[in-house]
Amino acid sequence: MIDAIIIIIVVVLLALALKGSLKHFKGESPCCGGSHESYDIEEKKLQSPIIGKKTLEIEGMHCQNCVHHVMKAINSIEGASAKVDLDTHLAVVSYDRELNEQELYYVVEEAGYHIQSIMDK
Structure with a gap:
């Protein structure tokens, strides 16, 4: 009986970890401390002509x-x-x-x- 409970807990933990990993790789999680919002990143302007x-x-x-x-x-x-x-x-x-x-x-x-x-x- 205890073995079955341990197996169920392990399966649930693996499922949660897999779900989080899939969201991360799809860019839907707050990985790297960010969020799912879009970024408006301003392009840096160079002072001299591009070489x-x-x-x-x-x-x-x-x-x-x-x-x-x-x-x-x-x-x-x-x-x-x-x-x-x-x-x-x-x-x-x-x-x-x-x-x-x-x-x-x-x-x-x-x-x-x-x-x-x-x-x-």
Whole structure:
């Protein structure tokens, strides 16, 4: 009898965990401390003419709050402005001065995400 109760408790806990995980990966949960509301993220304006663009493939983004964190991290770099797309997991970074790729890796990692690849656009 006790074994059956333990099994039922374990099944219920697993079902709740699965439900929460599915909501998280669909972007319907408050992952990363955010909410399901939409974000109006203002694009950073560069002060000088754009001299190049890089496309970053980013791993670990699940919701608009994640996009906001990545965009804020990249935009903290002097001379860089990012547009981040959750559906493609890509960030297009425009820059108006030489851009250190190691600094890109560093700020994205510090925000809790990972750059899989960087391509010159």
